[in-house]
Amino acid sequence: MFPFLWPAHGLLLAALSLAPTRLSCSSLAVPDIPHIAAYFGTKTRYEEVNPHLLRDFLSVNMSVLRPPSTERCSPVHLTAVIRHGSRYPTVKNIRRIQRLSELVRTESSGSSGGSAAWLRDVRSRWEPWYTEDMDGRLVMKGRDDLRQLARRLAALFPSLLSEENVSERRVSFRTSSKHRCVSSVEAFQEGLQQHWGHHEGPPEYSHVEDDQLMRFFEHCRGYVEGVENNRTALLEVEKFKHGEEMEAVRRRMAESLGLPLQRLTPELVEAAFFLCSYELSIKSIHSPWCFLFDESDAKVLEYKSDLKQFWKRSHGHVISSLSSCPLFHHIFRTLDKAGRPRRSTEASPEPASVLVGHAETLLPLLSLLGLYKDQTPPTASNYHSQHGRSFRSGRIVPYAANLLFVLYDCQRGPRLQMLLNEAPLRFPGLPTEDTPLYRDVRAAYRHLLDGCDFQRECEGRAGGRGPNTEL
Incomplete structure (x- = not known):
């Protein structure tokens, strides 16, 4: 049962649930998309990053491909590292949602007329339909995320993601x-079939499961001991969770719901925020829970999420990015092979490689490449100076996030372009060119290509297993 198809008057009551000072007049229009949709961190929809897809999910902008106009170039290889699509909550968050729902049903006593109306409506109409067997599984919207991405990439790279290349197994799929x-x-493979006009029956799936490559973080002892299982590694997150900004959000939410402050933990505040995000990403519904938060609340909760991603998966600790060495080397080995001159008798290299993983796969790799490293790292104490930060996980790794490496054969030699979420992205060491010569890219990353040894970094860094404070 999905009881979220609220009539307009139900949503209006929800919108009126908070004191007037918490809502602007424009909120009463109840847009289809929550006003806080851009702040959901890793639980952000892909459409929030590329809103034009809401109008046309097959919209492709060929101008994002930027080989130099002064040379004749043709794409010869695509490597796509892709995050899975929209998913159900994991068991941990499902249990929090259930606790929050029970708390609101049994202990809330909205004092203002608006709050009381909202509580009556939630109690009578809203059921926590999430069950533990859902545990992070892909939802139908998530399948659409990947089907549509595949169709756009096939339109962008017709010679690489061609029917012939895929049917003859020249395109590799790892997950x-x-x-x-x-x-x-x-x-993704279904989307390719749809692009080619094949709608009869499911395609023959072809993929290799490779956790050493796509879940490298589980296999890096230095990371597991130094960050994952190290209580002090996420100290900034813990401090912010109990800091003044989060406390202010918690107090306002407790007041709106008529709950004793001590009963509403930071985890349950986050659960309500996630409820808004899940119901948008799963069912495309503007959930009544969204009206508990204004934009300033959402920015605080986004920052808390970004702190976690920064200190757990990104630049916060060097070992987090170094754990992605296997994936980094795999990508460059593939590019080396695709860009190498070959005799006419040799088999052509694979035209495309599709690698499907997690936000936890992409963030360390992006960090290793030197991307999204702000001059001042985010901490529990500098929230107000971080509003302009580049490290916003919802912009970088929303559902279906994708990092593309496009290798071109050009007159002056192979060139490489990088795109993130279908937008051009420049290499940090080569900031003036969209598509530098491949040899220049290799030179910029020579220290990683010659080093970045997984065994040495993950097994041999006894001193490196504690948190790295040299950001």
Whole structure:
């Protein structure tokens, strides 16, 4: 049962649930998309990053491909590292949602007329329909995320993601073993079939499950001991969770719901925020829970999420990015092979490689490449100076996020372009060119290509297993 198809008057009551000072007049129009949709961190929809897709999900802008106009170039290889699509909550968050729902049903006593109306409506209409067997599985919207991405990439690279190349197994598909990733790589292949006009029956799926490559973080002992299982590694997150900004959000939410402050933990505040995000990403519904938060609340909760991603998966600790060495080397080995001159008798290299993983796959790799590293790292104490930060996980790794490496054969030699979420992205060491010569890219990353040894970094860094404070 999905009881979220609220009539307009139900949403209006929800909108009126908060004191007038918490809502602007424009909120009463109840747009289809929550006013806080851009602040959901890793639970952000892909459409929030590329809103034009809401009008046309097959919209492709060929101008994002930028080989130099002074040379004749043709794309010869595409490597796409893709995050799975929209998914159900994991068991941990499902349990929090259930606790929050029970708390609101049994202990809330909205004092103002608006709050009381909202509570009556939630109690009578809203059921926590999430069950633990859903546990992070891909939802139908998530399959659509990957199908549509595949169709756009096939339109962008027709000579690489061609029917002939895929049917003759010249395109490789690798994925994490997690159910949501396997379902995503299958949906991607369905999208290719749809692009070619094949709608009869499911395609023959072809993929390899490779957790050493796509879940490298689980296999890096230095990361597991130094960050994952290290209580002090996420100290900034813990401090912010109990800091003044989060406390202010918690107090306002407790007041709106008529709950004793001590009963509403930071985890339950986050659960309500996630409820808004899940119901948008799963059912495209403007959930009544969204009206508990204004934009300033959402920015605080986004920052808390970004702190976690920064200190757990990104630049916060060097070992987090170094754990992605296997994926980094795999990508460059593939590019080396595709760009190498070959005799006419040699088999052509694979035209495309599709790698499906997680936000936890992409963030360390992007960090290793030197991307999204702000001059001042985010901490629990500098929230107000971080509003202009480049490290916003919802912009970088929303559902279906994709990092593309496009290798061109050009007159002066192979060139490489990088795109993130279908937008051009420049290499940090080569900031003036969209598509530098491949040899220059290799030179910029020579220290990683010659080093970045997984065994040495993950097994041999006894001193490096504690948090790295040299950001």
